[in-house]
Amino acid sequence: MPAAPKTLRLSPFWIGLSLVTGFYLLFIVGMLGTTASYSSPDRLLHALDSREIRYAIMLSLATCTVSALLSLLVSVPVGYLLSRGRFPGKAALDAALDIPIVLPPMVVGLCLLILFQTPFGQIVERAVPFTYTVYGVVLAQFIIGVAFAIRTMHGTFDHLSSRPEDVAMTLGCSRGQAVWLVTLPAARRGMFAAASIAWARSLGEFGPILVFAGATRMKTEVLPTSVWLELSVGNLEAAVAVSMLMVGLAMVVLIGVRLAGERV
Amino acid sequence: MIRLDDIAWHAAAFKLDGVAFTAPEARYSVLMGRTGCGKTSLLEIICGLRRPAAGRVWIGGRDVTDEPPGRRGIGYVPQDGALFPTMRVREQIGFALRLRRRPAEEVAARVDELAGQLGVAHLLDRRPPGLSGGERQRVALGRALAARPQVLLLDEPLSALDEETRDEMGALLKTIQFQHGVTVLHVTHNRREAAQLADALFRLDAGRVCECDARGMGDPR
Numbered sequence: 001m002p003a004a005p006k007t008l009r010l011s012p013f014w015i016g017l018s019l020v021t022g023f024y025l026l027f028i029v030g031m032l033g034t035t036a037s038y039s040s041p042d043r044l045l046h047a048l049d050s051r052e053i054r055y056a057i058m059l060s061l062a063t064c065t066v067s068a069l070l071s072l073l074v075s076v077p078v079g080y081l082l083s084r085g086r087f088p089g090k091a092a093l094d095a096a097l098d099i100p101i102v103l104p105p106m107v108v109g110l111c112l113l114i115l116f117q118t119p120f121g122q123i124v125e126r127a128v129p130f131t132y133t134v135y136g137v138v139l140a141q142f143i144i145g146v147a148f149a150i151r152t153m154h155g156t157f158d159h160l161s162s163r164p165e166d167v168a169m170t171l172g173c174s175r176g177q178a179v180w181l182v183t184l185p186a187a188r189r190g191m192f193a194a195a196s197i198a199w200a201r202s203l204g205e206f207g208p209i210l211v212f213a214g215a216t217r218m219k220t221e222v223l224p225t226s227v228w229l230e231l232s233v234g235n236l237e238a239a240v241a242v243s244m245l246m247v248g249l250a251m252v253v254l255i256g257v258r259l260a261g262e263r264v
Numbered sequence: 265m266i267r268l269d270d271i272a273w274h275a276a277a278f279k280l281d282g283v284a285f286t287a288p289e290a291r292y293s294v295l296m297g298r299t300g301c302g303k304t305s306l307l308e309i310i311c312g313l314r315r316p317a318a319g320r321v322w323i324g325g326r327d328v329t330d331e332p333p334g335r336r337g338i339g340y341v342p343q344d345g346a347l348f349p350t351m352r353v354r355e356q357i358g359f360a361l362r363l364r365r366r367p368a369e370e371v372a373a374r375v376d377e378l379a380g381q382l383g384v385a386h387l388l389d390r391r392p393p394g395l396s397g398g399e400r401q402r403v404a405l406g407r408a409l410a411a412r413p414q415v416l417l418l419d420e421p422l423s424a425l426d427e428e429t430r431d432e433m434g435a436l437l438k439t440i441q442f443q444h445g446v447t448v449l450h451v452t453h454n455r456r457e458a459a460q461l462a463d464a465l466f467r468l469d470a471g472r473v474c475e476c477d478a479r480g481m482g483d484p485r
Contacts, residue, residue: 163346167404170311171360171411172334186349 032247038240047241052217056226057245063134063222064202067141071149071198072191079153079194080179084162094154100147108143109211112136116212136213137220141205145198152197156190157183189260196260200253203246265289266415266449268473271309271319278302278471283319285466285473287415292441292448294458296476297468303451304343306468307417310449311340324414324447339408339416339446343423345400347392353379353403354388360411378406381440398429402436409444416441418450422457434460 047053082094100108115121116131130136160183168178184191206224213220215229223246230239271283280302287293297303308314310321312333320329328336348356355362357378358371366374379385382402387395395403401421408416421437422430438461441448452458458465465476 160349161346163342163344164348166308166311166313166333167340167342167346167407168348168359169313169333170336170338170340171407172363174332174334177363182348185351188350 035240035247036244039237043237044241044244047235047238048245050238052221053226053238053242055218056221056223056242059134059137059221060203060223063137063141064199067138067145067202068149068195068199070138070142071146072195074146075149075153075194075198076184076187076191078150079155080157080183082150082154083157097147097150100144101151105144105205105207106211109140109208112140112143112208112212131212132214132216132220134213134220137209137222140208140212141202142198143208144205145201148201149194149198152194153187153190156187156194159190160186192260193257196253196257200250203249203253265322265324265447266293266310267322268306268310269320269322271306271321272317273302273305273309273314274317275302275305278305280306280316281471283468283471283473285475287447287449287466288464289324289447290445291463292438292450292461293464293466294450294452294462295466295468295473296452296455296458299453301468302471303453303468304419306473307340307419307449307451310336310415310417311338312336337414339411339413341401341404341408341416341418341421343420345404347395347400347403347407349392351391352388353384353390353395356403357388357406357410359407364411374410375406378409381443382406382436396429397424397426398433401425401433405437405440409440409446412444413446415447415449416444418448420452421450423452423454430457431460437461 048057078097082090082097103111113131116125125131128135130139164182164186165175165178168182169175173181204224205222206228209215209220209222209225210228215221215225217229221229223242226242227239227246230236230242266287268283268285271280273280273283278301283306295303295306305314309316310323312321312328312331316329320327322328323336323338348359351359354375357375361371361374375388376385379388382405384399384402384406387399387403392400401424405421418437422433425433434457437448437450440446450457450461466473467476
């Protein structure tokens with residue numbers, strides 16, 4: 001006999017949980033809904049048509065993509081090391097890699113600024129100028145985005161059995177070949193999720209960019225900088241237009257990650 | 265032939281100490297032992313996936329203790345088959361030969377030959393999620409045999425199968441061993457399985473291996 005489908009019995013416990021969830025969801029929807037209805041779509045689109053904001057859109061898309069790819073490049077080996085490696089100090093390393101996540105964003109920017117004033121930083125600056133440049137925007141986005149990408153890749157590799165890799169090694173692979181041929185293809189959705197999360201984090205990054213790369217129009221202005229600049233001169237309509245654009249991009253990433261995740 | 269000389273290995277749950285036995289050439293050997301007594305670790309030591317704390321591993325008269333897993337001439341079938349998650353059956357079976365850069369025609373011919381012997385010819389374009397437990401084990405077996413290994417190491421290959429599939433697969437394992445003339449070491453905790461398959465029977469108990477009478481099932485010789 002087939003088992004009866006499980007349904008939640010209405011009890012004060014479940015009603016209480018549902019109310020908390022409902023209020024929270026209502027708050028999110030209300031927040032976004034009222035912002036979206038602040039002005040008419042035509043006027044919002046018109047606000048996005050300024051040369052400075054179009055530059056900020058292009059710079060945001062370009063820098064987020066570069067920082068997401070760099071994050072992936074670093075998070076795959078680090079995530080693999082954390083997942084499969086057995087070595088002393090692993091727990092300390094794991095915790096240390098979370099530092100960019102827990103540090104206040106402004107502090108990250110300040111630390112970057114100070115690092116690049118040191119003799120070592122000055123040598124790097126002579127080769128690639130980071131402070132107050134587009135490279136600085138990418139670096140500030142990367143520092144935070146990569147920490148999230150590492151978390152994602154660590155989880156991805158934890159969920160993939162190491163057995164197929166072992167078998168590949170008995171069939172003639174080196175460890176590197178086994179990872180490349182067997183594990184990475186299986187981790188591709190996790191890699192997509194890691195890159196997407198790094199991209200989304202980078203898109204919203206503001207504090208470190210403001211401190212380390214500045215907020216110069218047509219130079220280091222990315223979308224969050226635009227919101228701040230427009231707000232500071234009282235142009236609320238442009239700030240809302242840019243914000244809604246960022247919300248739209250974040251939604252696309254969220255849906256993409258969810259769809260990819262469901263097919264893992 | 266697989267020969268272990270005084271192998272030692274320590275883990276939190278168990279300890280192997282002075283493990284020594286010889287699985288005879290081109291015969292079907294079964295190693296029995298309770299769950300969690302270190303059978304899988306012993307197979308991994310033979311594979312080269314774990315380094316023993318002491319002792320030597322010999323395969324076909326060659327000391328392979330310091331050789332990497334891929335140079336030991338072994339085929340390994342882990343408990344769940346451990347198929348490569350994204351590859352089609354065709355790619356799984358041809359993996360070892362493609363790795364050795366064998367010509368595409370040779371790989372295709374070997375894949376067809378093994379798929380025919382193992383009864384998976386109709387599954388060649390499927391990926392692991394589309395296979396049953398028995399089919400997975402057959403594919404894993406084909407993948408392990410493709411590069412013509414000297415020895416085949418099977419870790420509880422029948423434990424996840426239902427009764428009927430288990431009997432079929434057991435008969436297939438025995439046929440394959442005979443046809444390929446390969447030295448098999450099959451690890452199990454199942455007495456019936458051991459009785460059905462073993463030419464030589466060993467028992468791992470309290471960290472040591474002793475040879476038993478294959479017909480008497482478990483009586484030490």
